[in-house]
Amino acid sequence: MDTVNGSEIDLTVRLGNLQLRNPVMTASGTFGYGREFSQLVNLHRLGGVVVKGISLEPRPGNPPPRVVETACGMLNAIGLENVGVQGFLDRKMNFLRGMNSRVVVNILGDSVEEYGLLAERLTGVEGIDALEVNISCPNVKKGGVAFGTVPEMAAEVTRAVKERTDLPVIVKLSPNVTDIALMARAVEDGGADGVSLINTLIGMAIDPGTRRPKLANVIGGLSGPAIKPVALRMVWQVARAVSIPVIGIGGISTADDAIEFLLAGATAIQVGTANFYQPRAAEAIVDGLRTYLSEQGEDSVRSIIGAVRVVEG
Amino acid sequence: MDTVNGSEIDLTVRLGNLQLRNPVMTASGTFGYGREFSQLVNLHRLGGVVVKGISLEPRPGNPPPRVVETACGMLNAIGLENVGVQGFLDRKMNFLRGMNSRVVVNILGDSVEEYGLLAERLTGVEGIDALEVNISCPNVKKGGVAFGTVPEMAAEVTRAVKERTDLPVIVKLSPNVTDIALMARAVEDGGADGVSLINTLIGMAIDPGTRRPKLANVIGGLSGPAIKPVALRMVWQVARAVSIPVIGIGGISTADDAIEFLLAGATAIQVGTANFYQPRAAEAIVDGLRTYLSEQGEDSVRSIIGAVRVVEG
Amino acid sequence: MPEFQEKSQILLKETVTCDIFRLTLQAPAIAGAAHPGQFVMLQVDDSLDPLLRRPFSIHQIAADGTIQIVFKVVGKGTAKLSRLAAGDTVDCIGPLGRGFPLERMNRLCLIGGGMGIAPLYFLAKRLLQAGIQPENDYVLLGAATRNELTLFADEFFDLGYTVKTATDDGSLGHHGFVTDLLEPILADIERVYTCGPFPMMGIVAARAQAADVQCMVSMETHMACGLGACLGCTLAGADGKYIHVCRQGPVFDSKEVAWT
Amino acid sequence: MPEFQEKSQILLKETVTCDIFRLTLQAPAIAGAAHPGQFVMLQVDDSLDPLLRRPFSIHQIAADGTIQIVFKVVGKGTAKLSRLAAGDTVDCIGPLGRGFPLERMNRLCLIGGGMGIAPLYFLAKRLLQAGIQPENDYVLLGAATRNELTLFADEFFDLGYTVKTATDDGSLGHHGFVTDLLEPILADIERVYTCGPFPMMGIVAARAQAADVQCMVSMETHMACGLGACLGCTLAGADGKYIHVCRQGPVFDSKEVAWT
Ligand SMILES: Cc1cc2nc3c(=O)[nH]c(=O)nc-3n(C[C@H](O)[C@H](O)[C@H](O)COP(=O)(O)OP(=O)(O)OC[C@H]3O[C@@H](n4cnc5c(N)ncnc54)[C@H](O)[C@@H]3O)c2cc1C
Ligand SMILES: Cc1cc2nc3c(=O)[nH]c(=O)nc-3n(C[C@H](O)[C@H](O)[C@H](O)COP(=O)(O)OP(=O)(O)OC[C@H]3O[C@@H](n4cnc5c(N)ncnc54)[C@H](O)[C@@H]3O)c2cc1C
Numbered sequence A, B: 001m002d003t004v005n006g007s008e009i010d011l012t013v014r015l016g017n018l019q020l021r022n023p024v025m026t027a028s029g030t031f032g033y034g035r036e037f038s039q040l041v042n043l044h045r046l047g048g049v050v051v052k053g054i055s056l057e058p059r060p061g062n063p064p065p066r067v068v069e070t071a072c073g074m075l076n077a078i079g080l081e082n083v084g085v086q087g088f089l090d091r092k093m094n095f096l097r098g099m100n101s102r103v104v105v106n107i108l109g110d111s112v113e114e115y116g117l118l119a120e121r122l123t124g125v126e127g128i129d130a131l132e133v134n135i136s137c138p139n140v141k142k143g144g145v146a147f148g149t150v151p152e153m154a155a156e157v158t159r160a161v162k163e164r165t166d167l168p169v170i171v172k173l174s175p176n177v178t179d180i181a182l183m184a185r186a187v188e189d190g191g192a193d194g195v196s197l198i199n200t201l202i203g204m205a206i207d208p209g210t211r212r213p214k215l216a217n218v219i220g221g222l223s224g225p226a227i228k229p230v231a232l233r234m235v236w237q238v239a240r241a242v243s244i245p246v247i248g249i250g251g252i253s254t255a256d257d258a259i260e261f262l263l264a265g266a267t268a269i270q271v272g273t274a275n276f277y278q279p280r281a282a283e284a285i286v287d288g289l290r291t292y293l294s295e296q297g298e299d300s301v302r303s304i305i306g307a308v309r310v311v312e313g
Numbered sequence C, D: 001m002p003e004f005q006e007k008s009q010i011l012l013k014e015t016v017t018c019d020i021f022r023l024t025l026q027a028p029a030i031a032g033a034a035h036p037g038q039f040v041m042l043q044v045d046d047s048l049d050p051l052l053r054r055p056f057s058i059h060q061i062a063a064d065g066t067i068q069i070v071f072k073v074v075g076k077g078t079a080k081l082s083r084l085a086a087g088d089t090v091d092c093i094g095p096l097g098r099g100f101p102l103e104r105m106n107r108l109c110l111i112g113g114g115m116g117i118a119p120l121y122f123l124a125k126r127l128l129q130a131g132i133q134p135e136n137d138y139v140l141l142g143a144a145t146r147n148e149l150t151l152f153a154d155e156f157f158d159l160g161y162t163v164k165t166a167t168d169d170g171s172l173g174h175h176g177f178v179t180d181l182l183e184p185i186l187a188d189i190e191r192v193y194t195c196g197p198f199p200m201m202g203i204v205a206a207r208a209q210a211a212d213v214q215c216m217v218s219m220e221t222h223m224a225c226g227l228g229a230c231l232g233c234t235l236a237g238a239d240g241k242y243i244h245v246c247r248q249g250p251v252f253d254s255k256e257v258a259w260t
């Protein structure tokens, strides 16, 4: 509970069994393992931190260049570089356990089995509060089609993870699909406790001078303010399609951005690319949210979730 | 033919039977019926003008607000306001016929039949050089699913148009799909002489103060520099998937932007939202293209089409 | 109607209040063609954020090829514009839209609220050139507080008009709405020109229409192009159809607009 | 290592050439913690275009809580930075990364090319404080032309170093590459510090390694965060693994880097 102008404003939200002190989290891959920001941000004030995607084995990632700026956004092709699950548990969890914020571990795999194994390894570990399943990865056994573009595959991954863990399971949806609500319903049916969206849009950039793609990987993921309108639309569509909580992600950098997602139906939000250019963005959003609620005469953030006023035809 | 530094640079490109003096066109809905820009732009220097989408009957469009600015982009929900095919022929064609540039008429309908009828009405009209078929519209007979999201429906519309016209038929693809190459192949199989892409991404914006969507229509189409990386990626994917010419659209505002699309495999490009903030963008792109080709020692723009240097794994 | 795109240097920047500024721009082609009630679309620089041009009424033109605009800082675009200084350059498209009708009429009333005052000064000056007796005409100006108003009130006064003011805080003139000033004089008047917030103009329009006085209103909407191309700038018209502000307007007869 | 985010006022803007500038920034926390070879991530304003911060080496710090950066206009971000004036404020994160090793060694050689000169001045000053005899040490500076070099060459000279210069157009010092100046003196040297374009540093590294002289290089890549979070700033390491420039570097032993 926090107090503004003498009145108490309740910022807590629930993602299934998981209570967050406030709805503001940081997005996977944009906040390292928390520690990277500890000098600049008060980590204890955040609702939660989602760590960089973890795979069974360490991954070296893609060759450079891996990032390129675009209009109000950036493309990345990090290639899911990470320390692997063992490295994560050995070297990263200790710091994360010291935070007041929730710790969500983002996982990724090449096959349904890998997701299941990861869930198993991360369950029962002190300090891990939830899993976020990144399904924007290619299913190597199915010719490299991304799990997140085929409802059945997405549901299968969800089930595999749910079977191996009692942690809340949030499935992170890919926006590169025709019908995002269909994907959300599929993972809901697969047992997901929540969905988060959006992951990056697939994009590309070319250097006219050299005629080469600006990313060594040719294509990469587009993030940042540029994609916010698409993300918000998808969150709105998904929030109406499922009954599990929705976490909004995509181009959020100010409290107003976050409020748009909450109004559209998100129970919580994640700040991604904004951490890079404004490390204090998430903290500032917590403050701004409180100011907004107080100005609007609301005593709980939950009152604005899904409260967009749409006159349907 | 134009001359730079004494050497001649050939900017002409062919879209099937249709030769353009240069690959720079203006995109439907962003350049009115040409005349709106005639005081500010030398229309004769453009490769072509694609007019605002035309339907069988005049349409009033959506209630306001219809446009809202977003980060490096804008959302529009014009609702396909237009003068209808008869109004177009009576009141707009005369001016368009006076231009040296090619005239492409963008058409839209609620049903396959409407597209066919429109093609018929516009065929044999002096001064119309090609049709561009906007398939990002809802198929009213199929519960409002957009033609452009179902390969079979897209192919059917293409066939219906091709049967009624001998004009070159360009099908304009919607980016709101999982597999853009699949859509492109479907319309190629349907007989399209070319594809243009991308139309707008679907997006949304909410006003935190009023809690209302910023567009009266709730959702709208995202355009402008923000979407360029997605558009470029899709053009690259489609250019490798089909053998008909590809027209690149999406966030193009400078010569470098246009060159990226040509390198990715586009035979021509269309300038959209940039016309609003820089009416001379298309003209400047023609100039910039010539400068680039001369600096790169190329004597024809055709040498750079698809010339991106990708080292495939 | 002729339209131009000019790289316009800022010759003078006047600070009216802490968030209202007046710029004098070198724009000879636009100045040469401008008509009261028309506007320009301004681009501050080639940054893509904010992306679109912003519309501003032409506040005044001068024989030396300059135009003036007056603006209030309300968001990103105007904030950026306010950080420019004399010597800087903006990109300017204009003159755009259909301005005010100027045919000779006796007993006019110009009613401006907030930044809506801006185009009325150009109108007032042009009416003088058309030979109208300003002392018989009213200029009613409203704003939030005194310092947003004094400069403009003085300038209209100097032209010879009968000027009345209203402020929300009562710091200058009538304490209340500028529309309150209209009622007592309405009987005398043949035509009202008004520009300001939508609700204010709605009240002016209603009173004028009730008294059978012609009322010309200058409308505001979001504009992407200002050129009639995007079809984004619609408002609901009185006849149930949409009106397009940038080309059919921004000036309309109040009877053409749906006020509810 | 401590890191800070400060709203830094520009106290002084020096124009070195038409496109090279030196800014003195009020950044007491960063100045207090900075180590030569470290950098800052700068944000000009809250516009979203360009979106990301830009990295700049710390060129110098002063006891009054200021830091200096030197930069060349090469694109959007630096162009925007160059339009600021004394009194304006930028948002500054730093000091970031691992700087140059400073343990006592005789006969050092600092080799800077272009903007790579920037961090070497801070290094040169700090080495003096560590008690090194500058007259025995070389500073080799290269640039395109004379006016990009004179200011810096004079300043290193004033510290007491033996300074040699090279320019591409021969307008100052050796007509050719700064790397040409290294060969004749290499035998005397125990450690080389270098910062500049990748090919230049590659040549320096090759020569130093061939002569078995330790060589510290300061690397450049695209950086999104500068904080070790995005994993975007990789380069190929000599052992086939990737190195992360912002946290493991920007300063590396040249043997850690893959130069081809
Ligand atoms: C024909 C016309 C003439 C105008 N003349 C003047 C004038 O003389 N002086 C003056 O101060 N203002 C004038 N305006 C309003 C001015 O254009 C807006 O204040 C300005 O565009 C806001 O830009 P911003 O980036 O600062 O604000 P934003 O952050 O974009 O928005 C702030 C507010 O301004 C509104 N707004 C934003 N963009 C537009 C737009 N393109 N058109 C209309 N409203 C918008 C938003 O709805 C919001 O309420 C005029 C508008 C029109 C349509
Ligand atoms: C650790 C480090 C220290 C640096 N120190 C200095 C310095 O002291 N003085 C100086 O003038 N420059 C320095 N640079 C380079 C400087 O960061 C770039 O010149 C600047 O980011 C270009 O921004 P821009 O928007 O002007 O150019 P852009 O339009 O973004 O690009 C122009 C060119 O700069 C390159 N570039 C763009 N962004 C980056 C980035 N984030 N990192 C590296 N290169 C980039 C692009 O590849 C392109 O070639 C340093 C870079 C690094 C990594």
Ligand SMILES: Cc1cc2nc3c(=O)[nH]c(=O)nc-3n(C[C@H](O)[C@H](O)[C@H](O)COP(=O)(O)O)c2cc1C
Pocket: A027, A028, A029, A030, A052, A053, A054, A076, A078, A080, A106, A134, A172, A198, A199, A200, A221, A222, A223, A224, A225, A227, A249, A250, A251, A252, A270, A271, A272, A273, A274, D230, D231, D232
């Ligand atoms: C550099 C970078 C790395 C990312 N890595 C991951 C990742 O490992 N797992 C994941 O699920 N999402 C990853 N993402 C996606 C973000 O978590 C987020 O969904 C996306 O960037 C959109 O949000 P934003 O616009 O706020 O950045 C990454 C994004 C960026 C920019």
Ligand SMILES: Cc1cc2nc3c(=O)[nH]c(=O)nc-3n(C[C@H](O)[C@H](O)[C@H](O)COP(=O)(O)O)c2cc1C
Pocket: B027, B028, B029, B030, B052, B053, B054, B076, B078, B080, B106, B134, B172, B198, B199, B200, B221, B222, B223, B224, B225, B227, B249, B250, B251, B252, B270, B271, B272, B273, B274, C230, C231, C232
């Ligand atoms: C205001 C507006 C109206 C549009 N109207 C049409 C249309 O009628 N038919 C169509 O096929 N595309 C229409 N489009 C889409 C554009 O032609 C183009 O495909 C899209 O805007 C992406 O390009 P851009 O980013 O360069 O604007 C419209 C776009 C805008 C912004």
Ligand code: FES
Pocket: C222, C223, C224, C225, C226, C227, C228, C229, C230, C231, C232, C233, C244, C245, C246, C247
């Ligand atoms: S603003 Fe584009 S049509 Fe009026």
Ligand code: FES
Pocket: D222, D223, D224, D225, D226, D227, D228, D229, D230, D231, D232, D233, D244, D245, D246, D247
């Ligand atoms: S710049 Fe982000 S990790 Fe190095």
